[in-house]
Amino acid sequence: MSKKIITMDDPGFHIVQFAHPNSSGWNGKGYYPKIKGFKVTDEYLDLLEQIAREQGINPDTIEIVGLERMRKQVEFYGGKPRYP
Numbered sequence: 237m238s239k240k241i242i243t244m245d246d247p248g249f250h251i252v253q254f255a256h257p258n259s260s261g262w263n264g265k266g267y268y269p270k271i272k273g274f275k276v277t278d279e280y281l282d283l284l285e286q287i288a289r290e291q292g293i294n295p296d297t298i299e300i301v302g303l304e305r306m307r308k309q310v311e312f313y314g315g316k317p318r319y320p
Contacts, residue, residue, distance in 0.1 A: 248279040269314040
């Protein structure tokens, strides 16, 4: 039996959608990711709600936060290196 990382191995849990490499900086020398958008699926929300229930947390209080912070971090750290 192989082990899986649920949120990485199931595309339904990928909330960040990246632009295609050719449209976001690929020049054959490196790939500098750009976020195309975010897609929070019902499947992902269901997972979060199930985890909340297991932990004794009201699933109605679950909310997705930090998406804009994620975008800013990708822009900052995903850019071309700042050295020559």
